[in-house]
Amino acid sequence: MNNFQFWSPTEFIFGKGTENETGKYVKKHGGSKVLLHYGGGSAERSGLLGRVRASLEGCGIKYVELGGVKPNPRDTLVYEGIDVCRREGIDFILAVGGGSVIDSAKAIAMGVPYDGDFWDFYTIKDPDEALPVGTVLTIAAAGSEGSGDSVITKEDGGLKRGAGSDVLRPRFSILDPELTCTLPAYQTACGATDIMAHVFERYFTNTKEVEITDRLCEAVLLTMIRETPIAVAQPDNYDARANIMWAGMVAHNNIVGVGREQDWNSHGIEHELSALYDCAHGAGLAVIMPAWMEYVCKHDAARFAQVAVRVWGCQMDYFDPEKTAREGIKRFRSFLHSIGMPINFAELGAKEEDIPKLVEKFGLGGGETGGFVHLTSADIAEIYKIAAKAQL
Amino acid sequence: MNNFQFWSPTEFIFGKGTENETGKYVKKHGGSKVLLHYGGGSAERSGLLGRVRASLEGCGIKYVELGGVKPNPRDTLVYEGIDVCRREGIDFILAVGGGSVIDSAKAIAMGVPYDGDFWDFYTIKDPDEALPVGTVLTIAAAGSEGSGDSVITKEDGGLKRGAGSDVLRPRFSILDPELTCTLPAYQTACGATDIMAHVFERYFTNTKEVEITDRLCEAVLLTMIRETPIAVAQPDNYDARANIMWAGMVAHNNIVGVGREQDWNSHGIEHELSALYDCAHGAGLAVIMPAWMEYVCKHDAARFAQVAVRVWGCQMDYFDPEKTAREGIKRFRSFLHSIGMPINFAELGAKEEDIPKLVEKFGLGGGETGGFVHLTSADIAEIYKIAAKAQL
Numbered sequence: 001m002n003n004f005q006f007w008s009p010t011e012f013i014f015g016k017g018t019e020n021e022t023g024k025y026v027k028k029h030g031g032s033k034v035l036l037h038y039g040g041g042s043a044e045r046s047g048l049l050g051r052v053r054a055s056l057e058g059c060g061i062k063y064v065e066l067g068g069v070k071p072n073p074r075d076t077l078v079y080e081g082i083d084v085c086r087r088e089g090i091d092f093i094l095a096v097g098g099g100s101v102i103d104s105a106k107a108i109a110m111g112v113p114y115d116g117d118f119w120d121f122y123t124i125k126d127p128d129e130a131l132p133v134g135t136v137l138t139i140a141a142a143g144s145e146g147s148g149d150s151v152i153t154k155e156d157g158g159l160k161r162g163a164g165s166d167v168l169r170p171r172f173s174i175l176d177p178e179l180t181c182t183l184p185a186y187q188t189a190c191g192a193t194d195i196m197a198h199v200f201e202r203y204f205t206n207t208k209e210v211e212i213t214d215r216l217c218e219a220v221l222l223t224m225i226r227e228t229p230i231a232v233a234q235p236d237n238y239d240a241r242a243n244i245m246w247a248g249m250v251a252h253n254n255i256v257g258v259g260r261e262q263d264w265n266s267h268g269i270e271h272e273l274s275a276l277y278d279c280a281h282g283a284g285l286a287v288i289m290p291a292w293m294e295y296v297c298k299h300d301a302a303r304f305a306q307v308a309v310r311v312w313g314c315q316m317d318y319f320d321p322e323k324t325a326r327e328g329i330k331r332f333r334s335f336l337h338s339i340g341m342p343i344n345f346a347e348l349g350a351k352e353e354d355i356p357k358l359v360e361k362f363g364l365g366g367g368e369t370g371g372f373v374h375l376t377s378a379d380i381a382e383i384y385k386i387a388a389k390a391q392l
Numbered sequence: 393m394n395n396f397q398f399w400s401p402t403e404f405i406f407g408k409g410t411e412n413e414t415g416k417y418v419k420k421h422g423g424s425k426v427l428l429h430y431g432g433g434s435a436e437r438s439g440l441l442g443r444v445r446a447s448l449e450g451c452g453i454k455y456v457e458l459g460g461v462k463p464n465p466r467d468t469l470v471y472e473g474i475d476v477c478r479r480e481g482i483d484f485i486l487a488v489g490g491g492s493v494i495d496s497a498k499a500i501a502m503g504v505p506y507d508g509d510f511w512d513f514y515t516i517k518d519p520d521e522a523l524p525v526g527t528v529l530t531i532a533a534a535g536s537e538g539s540g541d542s543v544i545t546k547e548d549g550g551l552k553r554g555a556g557s558d559v560l561r562p563r564f565s566i567l568d569p570e571l572t573c574t575l576p577a578y579q580t581a582c583g584a585t586d587i588m589a590h591v592f593e594r595y596f597t598n599t600k601e602v603e604i605t606d607r608l609c610e611a612v613l614l615t616m617i618r619e620t621p622i623a624v625a626q627p628d629n630y631d632a633r634a635n636i637m638w639a640g641m642v643a644h645n646n647i648v649g650v651g652r653e654q655d656w657n658s659h660g661i662e663h664e665l666s667a668l669y670d671c672a673h674g675a676g677l678a679v680i681m682p683a684w685m686e687y688v689c690k691h692d693a694a695r696f697a698q699v700a701v702r703v704w705g706c707q708m709d710y711f712d713p714e715k716t717a718r719e720g721i722k723r724f725r726s727f728l729h730s731i732g733m734p735i736n737f738a739e740l741g742a743k744e745e746d747i748p749k750l751v752e753k754f755g756l757g758g759g760e761t762g763g764f765v766h767l768t769s770a771d772i773a774e775i776y777k778i779a780a781k782a783q784l
Contacts, residue, residue, distance in 0.1 A: 001569075001634040003407025008400060014651065015395025177393075209631035211618055212639045215611035223604045239601035242393040246651065247604045255647065259406065259638065 001210050001259040008253045010146050011172040014246065016238075018174045019136050022052050022094070023059030026134055029171040031092025034063040035085055037105045038096045039070070043138060048179060052096055052136055064088045069097060072153045072160065072274055072281070073104040078118060081108035085131070095135045095170075099142020099151075099194075102135050106150035106168045109133050122152055122161040127168070135173040140180055140245040141191030141282060143198055143252025145173035153275055158361075160275040175249070177241035185232045188244075189339040190282030192228040195248045196221060197285040201264045202257035203307060204296070204372040214306070216256040221311045223247045225335065232339050263371040266292045269383060272358045277350055286341035287348050290333040291387035294326070296373040301325045330392075337392055345388040352388040355381055393602050393651040400645045402538050403564040406638065408630075410566045411528050414444050414486070415451030418526055421563040423484025426455040427477055429497045430488045431462070435530060440571060444488055444528055456480045461489060464545045464552065464666055464673070465496040470510060473500035477523070487527045487562075491534020491586075494527050498542035498560045501525050514544055514553040519560070527565040532572055532637040533583030533674060535590055535644025537565035545667055550753075552667040567641070569633035577624045580636075581731040582674025584620040587640045588613060589677040593656045594649035595699060596688070596764040606698070608648040613703045615639045617727065624731050655763040658684045661775060664750045669742055678733035679740050682725040683779035686718070688765040693717045722784075729784055737780040744780040747773055 011029070013021060026034060034056060036049075043049045044067075056063050066081050084090070085108060095105035109130040111118030121127050137145045144150070148168040153160045180188075203217045223243055230240035250256060269292065270284040297304050301322040308314040308328025317323045333343055342348040364377045375383075403421070405413060418426060426448060428441075435441045436459075448455050458473050476482070477500060487497035501522040503510030513519050529537045536542065540560040545552045575583075595609045615635055622632035642648060661684065662676040689696050693714040700706040700720025709716045725735055734740040756769045767775075 001407075001631055001638075003410065005403070005405050007403040009403075011397070011399040011401075013397050015393075018395065209635070212612070212615045212635045212642065215615050216608060216642070219607035219611040220604070223607050226603055239393055242651070243601070243604045246393075250604065250608070250647070255642070259634070 002207055002261070004258040006254060006258045007166050008146060008169065008255065010170045010253070012146070012175060012249065013172065014175045016176060016178050018176050019048060019051055019179070020055050022136055022174060023055040023057070023061055025172045025174065026056065026061055026092055026094060027059050029092070029132055029134060031061060031094070031132065031134070033088065033090050033092070034061055035081065035090045035093045035108065036063045036065045036096065037069065037081065037093060037101055037108070038067045039098070039101050040067070043096055046182065048136070048138065049096060052094075063094070064090065069101045069104045071100050072278060073100040074153055074155045075119060076155045078104055078107040078111060078152060082111040082118060085112045091131065093131055093133045095133060096138070098137065098139030099144040102133070102142065102144035102170070103150040103152060105133050105135070106130070106144070107152050107163070110163070110168065119154065121163040126165050127163070130167045132171045133168070135170050137173060137175050137245070138179045139183065139187065139191055140241070140248040141194045143195065143248050145170060145175065146249040146253035151271070158275040160271040175245050177238055177245045180241045180245060181236040181238065183235065185235065185340055187280070188231050188235065189228065189341050190280040191248070192224055192244060192339065193282040193286045193336060193341055195244070195251045196224050197266060197289050198251040199256060200289060201267060202260065202262045204263050204303065205260040206372060207260035210260045213256055213258060213260055218307070218310050220247050220251050220256060225311070228339050265369055265371045265375055268362065268369065269380060272361045273348070273350055275361070276354065276358065277348070279348055279350070283342050283348055286336040287344060287350070287387045287390070288383070290329055290336070290343070291383050291390055293329045293332070294386055295379070295383050297325050297329065298322065299373045304328060333390065334392055343392065344390040350388070352385070355384045355388070358384055394599055394653070396650045398646060398650045399558050400538060400561065400647065402562045402645070404538070404567060404641065405564065406567045408568060408570050410568045411440060411443055411571070412447050414526070414528055414566060415447040415449070415453055417564045417566065418448065418453055418484055418486060419451050421484070421524055421526060423453060423486070423524065423526070425480065425482050425484070426453055427473065427482045427485045427500065428455045428457045428488065429461065429473065429485060429493055429500070430459045431490070431493050432459070435488055438574065440528070440530065441488060444486075455486070456482065461493045461496045463492050464670060465492040466547045467511060467544055468547045470496055470499040470503060470544060474503040474510060477504045483523065485523055485525045487525060488530070490529070490531030491536040494525070494534070494536035494562070495542040495544060497525050497527070498522070498536070499544050499555070502555070502560065511546070513555040518557050519555070522559045524563045525560070527562050529565060529567050529637070530571045531575065531579065531583055532633070532640040533586045535587065535640050537562060537567065538641040538645035541644075543663070550667040552663040565641075567637050569630055569637045572633045572637060573628040573630065575627065577627065577732055579672070580623050580627065581620065581733050582672040583640070584616055584636060584731060585674040585678045585728060585733055587636070587643045588616050589658060589681050590643040591648060592681060593659060594652065594654045596655050596695065597652040598764060599652035602652045605648055605650060605652055610699070610702050612639050612643050612648060617703070620731050657761055657763045657767055660754065660761065661772060664753045665740070665742055667753070668746065668750065669740070671740055671742070675734050675740055678728045679736060679742070679779045679782070680775070682721055682728070682735070683775050683782055685721045685724070686778055687771070687775050689717050689721065690714065691765045696720060725782065726784055735784065736782040742780070744777070747776045747780070750776055
């Protein structure tokens with residue numbers, strides 16, 4: 001096991017009706033004038049924003065609103081948010097929405113106290129400070145409610161890049177599973193795929209003897225395999241929604257990833273898809289992740305066999321572990337298909353002829369990217385090709 | 393799943409040599425004058441205290457020392473610590489040791505700003521505030537390095553009672569697995585038993601549909617089953633020590649227990665044993681926990697069968713789940729025996745004729761205690777009797 005530092009200071013308030021306590025927690029965590037940040041109309045139509053506003057007002061907290069966050073959130077709205085916060089003397093940012101809204105809120109939070117361009121934190125440096133952020137989560141997927149990560153897309157050129165620092169971890173996050181009961185099956189499945197991908201990116205490691213985090217990863221995956229089909233078939237099943245919502249936090253606050261090298265190449269390879277086609281991140285991952293697994297499986301067939309047996313219930317072939325490993329990947333793809341996810345480019349709406357463009361945007365040039373298996377541009381192209389043609 | 397609040401704001405610094413950074417983290421978390429709190433001579437002899445002192449001095453942090461914490465830490469030393477802190481203007485308490493030292497530090501931390509008797513927090517009320525506490529952990533067992541709990545024994549009468557509040561959670565905890573490589577096999581096994589008990593106390597619940605926390609509990613148990621025999625046989629196996637040390641934190645900061653009713657009667661029943669005989673808490677749990685399981689198993693055989701299959705590798709008897717359930721309990725007791733733990737009163741050094749005294753000290757009178765199964769004094773006596781006579 002490697003040395004590590006782990007700090008997850010977010011206060012989580014979980015369960016039915018907890019959004020009505022938003023004001024209390026903003027106050028507890030030092031907010032007096034809030035930027036209320038959200039996305040499109042669904043939070044308004046559902047009455048959620050109304051309940052959050054009422055809770056803020058009930059606690060005497062002033063707020064300024066900034067809606068309009070889109071999936072794959074853009075730098076342009078972040079610049080606008082930074083201006084609003086400076087002009088209005090905002091001291092706390094409250095994100096009401098899913099990962100996109102929270103990521104946008106974190107970008108604004110870093111940008112406000114920074115003299116330079118906030119995009120620096122997505123390209124060349126880490127932030128030293130940020131305004132405090134709180135969240136009211138509406139989609140179980142990104143895990144941004146408990147993480148120190150943020151992903152933003154540059155409108156000009158479609159570059160999608162990530163920033164990460166403990167200063168970005170939310171001060172509090174309110175998780176009411178009932179808010180996710182209205183999510184359509186497709187979005188539910190996209191979120192579940194993202195959650196499972198967050199685990200797999202940590203699971204495939206070259207670090208030896210990390211049994212505790214291996215087992216915690218498997219715990220989240222087994223939960224998702226049990227609960228996702230329930231939530232897809234019965235959208236208003238509260239317990240399935242609750243298990244998935246908490247699993248989504250656990251999958252990405254890094255408690256399942258400490259002490260080990262991690263990969264994250266599938267996320268990088270997927271980001272080019274969602275940046276180019278504006279498809280859902282989870283749908284892109286459903287196409288990319290099994291393809292990446294097939295491409296790198298030989299590197300450590302024992303690790304792939306372990307997850308095949310422990311998570312996918314495969315019988316171990318003691319004489320041919322790679323066979324077991326590949327059976328596990330096959331079951332993962334079948335599972336994704338069963339919950340309604342695309343499994344190849346055609347189903348995603350991507351085009352095989354765009355592969356050279358995707359590889360170029362990935363930006364390795366003649367270099368390589370690190371991780372479980374180091375990848376060159378040629379490797380990335382091969383993974384896109386496997387993804388393009390994949391079948392059950 | 394039940395509504396819950398979860399806040400684990402402790403910063404964890406994990407790995408080889410991390411104790412040399414103690415001063416830096418005291419400073420980061422606001423300490424300028426420290427009470428350096430520890431136990432007996434082993435932390436001195438090993439050179440650990442010397443390294444911690446050097447680290448504090450290197451950061452210009454003043455400190456006053458208070459050693460002498462005993463296993464099953466006493467109220468008498470807590471009163472002394474409170475006096476020292478008030479007299480010396482201490483603003484941060486640094487515990488260097490295992491659960492006893494950390495629990496004593498937390499008691500002092502609550503007592504300093506409180507006008508009344510600190511024992512109130514162990515009997516009639518919760519604390520509103522406490523001095524900040526940091527820890528340098530030397531034994532993987534109690535999980536106090538990440539929890540908001542503290543257990544103290546009243547010298548006069550031997551009453552052992554617990555306090556709990558998020559204000560008691562350490563600001564930082566330094567976990568260097570190498571510090572545990574000198575622990576004898578017996579203490580290692582006692583610690584492992586305590587860690588597993590912390591999981592089981594959460595696992596046996598009447599709350600339905602808590603798959604994520606079930607799975608996380610099982611992850612910790614499976615890790616302990618793999619790693620404990622390695623650490624017992626090869627005390628200086630770093631990776632086994634590292635997996636156990638982190639599992640010990642995960643087992644008790646409540647990430648594996650949120651959203652569900654918990655039990656904790658085995659801990660209560662054991663506390664009377666360690667209070668009366670001053671035996672190791674883990675050894676007492678090894679005797680009590682399987683006995684408790686046998687006594688309550690019928691209440692929810694399906695839940696016991698689940699852990700038997702998922703954790704102990706039993707074959708499910710679909711026609712007689714209770715048979716599988718009991719086979720799992722048997723394997724748990726065999727496992728405890730295999731790592732050198734006592735499994736009955738004789739092996740622990742307890743006496744069957746003391747059972748009436750133990751039951752009386754438990755203090756239920758004609759009432760009952762809640763949990764997975766509600767227990768009366770007569771039930772407690774039966775559990776002690778099963779524990780007294782238990783065999784493999």
